Amino acid sequence: xxxxxxxxxxxxxxxxxxxxxxxxxxxxxxxxxxxxxxxxxxxxxxxxxxxxxxxxxxxxxxxxxxxxxxxxxxxxxxxxxxxxxxxxxxxxxxxxxxxxxxxxxxxxxxxxxxxxxxxxxxxxxxxxxxxxxxxxxxxxxxxxxxxxxxxxxxxxxxxxxxxxxxxxxxxxxxxxxxxxxxxxxxxxxxxxxxxxxxxxxxxxxxxxxxxxxxxxxxxxxxxxxxxxxxxxxxxxxxxxxxxxxxxxxxxxxxxxxxxxxxxxxxxxxxxxxxxxxxxxxxxxxxxxxxxxxxxxxxxxxxxxxxxxxxxxxxxxxxxxxxxxxxxxxxxxxxxxxxxxxxxxxxxxx
Numbered sequence: 001x002x003x004x005x006x007x008x009x010x011x012x013x014x015x016x017x018x019x020x021x022x023x024x025x026x027x028x029x030x031x032x033x034x035x036x037x038x039x040x041x042x043x044x045x046x047x048x049x050x051x052x053x054x055x056x057x058x059x060x061x062x063x064x065x066x067x068x069x070x071x072x073x074x075x076x077x078x079x080x081x082x083x084x085x086x087x088x089x090x091x092x093x094x095x096x097x098x099x100x101x102x103x104x105x106x107x108x109x110x111x112x113x114x115x116x117x118x119x120x121x122x123x124x125x126x127x128x129x130x131x132x133x134x135x136x137x138x139x140x141x142x143x144x145x146x147x148x149x150x151x152x153x154x155x156x157x158x159x160x161x162x163x164x165x166x167x168x169x170x171x172x173x174x175x176x177x178x179x180x181x182x183x184x185x186x187x188x189x190x191x192x193x194x195x196x197x198x199x200x201x202x203x204x205x206x207x208x209x210x211x212x213x214x215x216x217x218x219x220x221x222x223x224x225x226x227x228x229x230x231x232x233x234x235x236x237x238x239x240x241x242x243x244x245x246x247x248x249x250x251x252x253x254x255x256x257x258x259x260x261x262x263x264x265x266x267x268x269x270x271x272x273x274x275x276x277x278x279x280x281x282x283x284x285x286x287x288x289x290x291x292x293x294x295x296x297x298x299x300x301x302x303x304x305x306x307x308x309x310x311x312x313x314x315x316x317x318x319x320x321x322x323x324x325x326x327x328x329x330x331x332x333x334x335x336x337x338x339x340x341x342x343x344x345x346x347x348x349x
Contacts, residue, residue: 015242017234020269023063024224024247026121026163026193033094033121033163035063037266038248039237040195040226042167043069043098043125046307047256049085051292053092056255061262063248064094069125071138072101072110084299086117093120096165100125100138104151108159115160121192122160124152126168126182129201140169140201143178146185153189165193167228167250170213173202179213180220187221195226195250205253215244226250233261234268256311259285282316283343290339294332305335318346 023036041048041056043066053065067086074081088095097119101107107124114122126149128139135141142149157164166186171177183194196217198209209229218225227246231237237249254261264274277285289308293301309326313319325338 013239013242014235015238017238017268017272019238019241020234020265021241021248022269026165026224028161028163028190028192031161031163033064035094035248037061037063037262037269038226039063039262039265040248040250041065041255041262042195042228042250042252043067043123044252044256045069045128045130046304047311049298049304050088050092051289051296051298052308053095054089055289055292056259056262057091059259059263061264061266064096064121065092066096066098066123069098069100069128069139072099072107073103075099075110075113076106082113082117086114086119088119095119096121096123098123098125098167100128100133102137102142102148102152104155107152108155111156111159115162119162121163121165122156123165123167123195124156126166127197129169129204134201140172143169143172143182143201144176146178146181149182150185150189153186153191157190163192164190165195166191167195167197169197169199169201170210171200173200177213179217183217183221183225187223191223193224193226194221195228198227198229211240211243214240214246218245218247224248228252234265234274237265238268253311256308257314259312277315279317280347282312283347286312287336287339287343290332290336294336302329302332302335305332
């Protein structure tokens with residue numbers, strides 16, 4: 001699957017910054033979760049660990065953050081899964097745990113465990129297109145079995161009192177779109193909010209997101225709907241809201257390449273303008289992030305450094321050279337040495 005943009009951005013009709021919603025509420029009974037602003041950091045495997053989530057919180061402007069998507073089966077079977085994927089700090093709130101899986105009993109147990117861990121909400125992943133997830137009937141694989149999904153929604157809903165949301169794709173492919181039917185089924189089953197990545201499973205991350213599908217979901221249900229797909233700047237976010245009427249926006253890949261995006265959107269909403277990071281800002285950010293990984297001894301820190309570099313350095317001048325230097329490093333210390341050498345040579349003294 002393509003992990004970075006493989007298609008040019010389409011021009012968006014201009015939309016007033018004031019269209020960006022200031023807040024949205026996701027509620028189940030007396031449990032009410034207010035997101036202000038109405039923006040969500042999408043779950044991304046290998047990216048949205050606790051260090052990256054706190055990083056986004058420190059930069060500001062994000063209403064809700066989500067964990068990496070986590071196997072419900074793995075969570076039930078192993079305490080290590082909970083420690084690795086579902087540990088969080090208080091400053092990360094509000095925070096949602098995202099699970100994937102299809103076994104009703106297992107997912108009910110996993111959802112109940114998420115509630116005991118103190119999360120503010122729970123989200124079900126019906127969007128991941130990865131083969132290894134789909135082959136286990138998880139992620140977007142479940143889009144082919146709506147009756148099972150109905151039972152799964154009901155099982156999770158009965159297991160927790162938390163607000164319960166679903167992130168999903170429009171269908172397996174364009175010949176089998178289920179976004180409207182799925183949205184109605186979710187609402188009828190007690191799901192409290194929806195986020196549509198406006199692509200099919202077959203598309204992966206290629207092609208253009210079909211924002212009109214988000215509009216169709218928004219028209220079909222009364223619960224909050226978040227739009228996801230091809231938001232690369234604050235103007236795109238405002239254009240999505242204008243085009244779809246969605247209640248908020250969810251951002252994934254752009255947050256990895258431009259972690260300032262949430263702060264920029266909030267500035268754009270309030271003032272109509274926003275700042276662009278300088279090369280010095282980028283150097284400080286990537287160095288700070290890597291130092292946090294090392295300081296907290298994150299599992300697989302070297303791999304996380306290389307993965308983050310593959311995203312973030314697309315905004316750095318001569319980023320290809322920096323990516324190559326990071327990829328070829330054989331230790332965390334060597335990464336830091338190469339990073340410091342790169343910026344020492346490229347930034348003014």
